[in-house]
Amino acid sequence: MAYIAGVDVGNNTTEIAIAEVNQQGEASFIATAIVRTVGIKGTVQNAMGVIFGLDKALKPLAMQRKELSLILLNEATPVIGDVAMETITETVITESAMIGHNPSTPGGQGVGVGTTIAWDQIASAAPQEKWILVVPETVDFREVAAGINRFMDQGKQIVGAIIRNDEGVLIHNRLVRPIPIVDEVEFIDRVPLGMPAAVEVAPLGRTIEKLSNPYDIATIFHLDPDETRQIVPIARALMGIRSAVVIKTPKGDIQERRIPAGTLVLLGRNRKVQVKIEEGAEAIMARAEEVSPLVEIQAEAGTNVGGMFEQVRMVMAELTDQPVQQITVRDVLAVDTFKPQKVLGALAGEYALGNAVGLAAMVETHRLPMQRLARKIEDETLVPCAVGGVEAEMAILGALTTPGTRMPLAILDLGGGSTDAALISEDEIVQSIHLAGAGDMVTLLIDAELGLEDKELSETIKCYRLARVESLFHIRHEDGSVQFFEKALEPKFFGKLAVVTDEGIVPLDAKAGMEKVIAVRRQAKWKVFVHNALRALRRVAPAGNIRLIHFVALVGGSALDFEIPKMVSDALSDYGVVTGRANIRGTEGPRNAVATGLVLGHLKRGKDGA
Amino acid sequence: MRGKPAVWIVKTRSASAESFQPVLWGLEEEGIPFEVQEVSDGPLAELAKQAADSSPLNVGISVGGRGEVILHHQDLPVETPLFNVTTEVGRLQLLHLGINAARLVKGQPLVLGDEGTYTAFRADSPGESRDELTDLVNHILNEMRK
Numbered sequence: 001m002a003y004i005a006g007v008d009v010g011n012n013t014t015e016i017a018i019a020e021v022n023q024q025g026e027a028s029f030i031a032t033a034i035v036r037t038v039g040i041k042g043t044v045q046n047a048m049g050v051i052f053g054l055d056k057a058l059k060p061l062a063m064q065r066k067e068l069s070l071i072l073l074n075e076a077t078p079v080i081g082d083v084a085m086e087t088i089t090e091t092v093i094t095e096s097a098m099i100g101h102n103p104s105t106p107g108g109q110g111v112g113v114g115t116t117i118a119w120d121q122i123a124s125a126a127p128q129e130k131w132i133l134v135v136p137e138t139v140d141f142r143e144v145a146a147g148i149n150r151f152m153d154q155g156k157q158i159v160g161a162i163i164r165n166d167e168g169v170l171i172h173n174r175l176v177r178p179i180p181i182v183d184e185v186e187f188i189d190r191v192p193l194g195m196p197a198a199v200e201v202a203p204l205g206r207t208i209e210k211l212s213n214p215y216d217i218a219t220i221f222h223l224d225p226d227e228t229r230q231i232v233p234i235a236r237a238l239m240g241i242r243s244a245v246v247i248k249t250p251k252g253d254i255q256e257r258r259i260p261a262g263t264l265v266l267l268g269r270n271r272k273v274q275v276k277i278e279e280g281a282e283a284i285m286a287r288a289e290e291v292s293p294l295v296e297i298q299a300e301a302g303t304n305v306g307g308m309f310e311q312v313r314m315v316m317a318e319l320t321d322q323p324v325q326q327i328t329v330r331d332v333l334a335v336d337t338f339k340p341q342k343v344l345g346a347l348a349g350e351y352a353l354g355n356a357v358g359l360a361a362m363v364e365t366h367r368l369p370m371q372r373l374a375r376k377i378e379d380e381t382l383v384p385c386a387v388g389g390v391e392a393e394m395a396i397l398g399a400l401t402t403p404g405t406r407m408p409l410a411i412l413d414l415g416g417g418s419t420d421a422a423l424i425s426e427d428e429i430v431q432s433i434h435l436a437g438a439g440d441m442v443t444l445l446i447d448a449e450l451g452l453e454d455k456e457l458s459e460t461i462k463c464y465r466l467a468r469v470e471s472l473f474h475i476r477h478e479d480g481s482v483q484f485f486e487k488a489l490e491p492k493f494f495g496k497l498a499v500v501t502d503e504g505i506v507p508l509d510a511k512a513g514m515e516k517v518i519a520v521r522r523q524a525k526w527k528v529f530v531h532n533a534l535r536a537l538r539r540v541a542p543a544g545n546i547r548l549i550h551f552v553a554l555v556g557g558s559a560l561d562f563e564i565p566k567m568v569s570d571a572l573s574d575y576g577v578v579t580g581r582a583n584i585r586g587t588e589g590p591r592n593a594v595a596t597g598l599v600l601g602h603l604k605r606g607k608d609g610a
Numbered sequence: 611m612r613g614k615p616a617v618w619i620v621k622t623r624s625a626s627a628e629s630f631q632p633v634l635w636g637l638e639e640e641g642i643p644f645e646v647q648e649v650s651d652g653p654l655a656e657l658a659k660q661a662a663d664s665s666p667l668n669v670g671i672s673v674g675g676r677g678e679v680i681l682h683h684q685d686l687p688v689e690t691p692l693f694n695v696t697t698e699v700g701r702l703q704l705l706h707l708g709i710n711a712a713r714l715v716k717g718q719p720l721v722l723g724d725e726g727t728y729t730a731f732r733a734d735s736p737g738e739s740r741d742e743l744t745d746l747v748n749h750i751l752n753e754m755r756k
Contacts, residue, residue: 104718105639141635166709169639470717472692473685488686491693491710495719 002069005054006598008394009046009076009373011417012557013037016053017595018061018068025603029585032592033057042076042319042369047376054381065381072388072598073374080316081362081417081436083444084308086261086277087339087354106243107168107181111200111210112160113220116193116247119144122151122158130157132197136188137164145174152177160199162245164188182243196221197247211246212239221248237352261357262303264332267296277305281334281357288332296328297361305359316363330364333437335527340451351451358445360528362418362436389601392422392432397600398593399553400424402582410540410549411582411593412533412568414558416440419529421536423549433539437528439558445524450512460499460506461521465562466514467500469493475505478518522563529564530571537572546575553582559590616643617669617711618661622651624675629697633671633679636708642667642715655691658682667715671707673697679704681711 004027006017014037019027035053039045050073054065114130119139125131135144148158148171161171161181168183180201185191198220200208210216214235218228231246238244261277264284268291275287288294299305309329317324335358340351370387378385388394399411407428413420416439422432439462447458467475472488475498489505497514498505508517534546542548552572558564559581569579582590617637621630637644649657654672658680661670668684677697686692692714693707710720 105641167635167639169641170635173638471685472683472714488690491720492722495713495717 003067004599004602005068005071006595007050007071008074008594008598009037009041009050011037011041011415014046014049014053015592015595016057017592017599018057019599021603025606027599027603029596031057031061032588034591040315040319042373044373044376046373047380050377051380065383068383071377071381071383071385072602073370073385074391074394074594074598075387075389076370076391080312081360081438081440082308082312083358083360083441084304085339085356085358085444085448086304087341087356102241103166103168103182103184103243105166105169106183106201107172108178109201109203110180111198112180113198114159116191116195116197118193125156127155130159132199133158133161134188134191134193135161135163141165141167141170142174145171149176162188162191162199182245192247192249195247195249197245199245201243207240207242208238208244211244217246233352262300262305264305265298266291266294269293269295277357281336284334294331296330297332309361312361312363320369327363329361331362331436333360333435333441333532335445337445337448339448356448358441358448360437360441362434364434388598391594392420393430394597394601395555395593396422396424396430396597398584398597399555399582401585401596402553403586405551405553408550410537410552412536412552412554413556414438414529414554414564415556419532419536421540423540431540433536435532435536437532441528442524445527446521449520450517460501461517464499464501466517467498467505468514469496469498478514525564526567529558530567533568534571546577549577552577552579554580555582555590555593615666616645617667617671617715618665619644619646619671619673620657620661621646621648621673622675623648625673629677630673630679630704632701632704633708636705637712640709640712640716642712654678654680656688658691659688669711669714671711679707681707683714
């Protein structure tokens, strides 16, 4: 009787399978464990995680490490990936000209067009002109309301107000003749005075109509066609909100400009093309397809992407003890995305959506120094340790233990750093491919599009469903179901969006509504995983035809996601492919494929040899 | 007892009408109606709770003669009102209390002391400190993993 352990060191997790092998060389699996990988995959630091994992698996068996007769280590695929973001458009306002924001309670409704005037100047204002009052926070709302009423009585025309405090409704309620009032304007002292301006407040439940339409702005301010072109970014930024101010300044200049973001050089086996990143993801991926199969990708130095490429190559060089010149970026995934950016010179902290391209890169080298790690584990555990077989083949062997599968079978390994595919044909020939872009890329996209700048929170949003805290005692999940709590929730959660994690609910301060967050989350997953699943399967499929693959099993951490497997299987059902999450050994779900395959592969080799 | 939809506010006879005016403004700015009633005297938390129970909007406020302002909700036990402040916190905080009473009705996120001085938040909540500790430990663990 022998005990063999299969150990799969991955980017994020280390998985263990322990099998008891009988005289006939048949394995029965008796324990499984999963722990976090210590250090970067392929380094000797991994040994700590491996030993911890072995102990965790052996504990319920009441066994010692020394009772093992062999530890099998995966021939880890020498692939690492990284992600970066390049913003390719930005909105620049050289002189503040707009206030578009959503105070929760503006006052009045309608559109007012006039000239901006400071509160303390209104007494001397000319009666025949139309005025828009600018009120600082020091003035009490009762004074403002009484003042406006008095001035209007004197025949002065006040057609709108821009105020600092959250008192729009309070002023409105005290006016004889109501005017639109935009409140909570943070930088009230920066509002240009003596300039033509328009104030618009939409009725409850509606959004502004005039100031979000370039031609209406042109009508109000008598703009010529060239000037109208210039204000398009303003109109776009003001869409979908309830109140806004647009001020025309003499030198006011608003531009949407494209930022040169550098160039990628795509080297194929026979051809070489250059593509500018600001052309967008679609162009990049189309060019990459043209030169396919890709051999190497180079990025212009001094750009974000250049820096990212340098970073991954250096990490890999360090890992493998090779000179950095020998490390090349083998694959890249580009995805179009949006990034909310603070408008320069804004008056109420406005954002405009800039276009951006998210890029994932992957480097591949010949071999990770797993042998070194094996020796280290041997030294520590005093159990023989061998590097046993190519990762993709082992994963397939493991995946084949899923009930209901048979050869030919393809697996899609949806991981954190890369998306891998492998196909085993009926005559047991394995083809495999590694592509850039996976879970980490999804996190990056969520982070960018929601403007969170908090990777940990973005990761949480990726992994769990949303809910809204509707009262002190209940939340409504994103599917509409309601959950009650015995104890009152924290007041700081009240009315907010929250992510429902296993540990409890995490409030979300995103300005976006629930539908928006869900849409961003789903699109990010779709753009990365569906796109990559098809790209990867095409590479391993016979004649590049996905229809010729009959069974696809999903493995890896992202296969545990609550919506990715459905997205991938929906996309693949168009090709008539049976897709599902693997269930390794009928018990492990999509986990432990490689660890299981290592043990099975070892025994198979033993039999074939005998 | 249930009348028109409004947040019920109970003031004791000794409380001045001026003292809690900003609370009413907060409610008005948010567009939520309120009803003010005067009672002779009584334990303020219970008065606030009774007001909340009687309010068709389930939110009640009590104001005492020594400037106590208590915000209560029908679903909360009488001994744990949502906010418990005094008028000494100043105009802005009282305004926020009124806004929060309204937002409680509307189901919108509350305004909570980003000024750092808002004492209305339940400081004695045991959940709070434990959460912070957990967050800290997690943060350190994550840093170590990097």
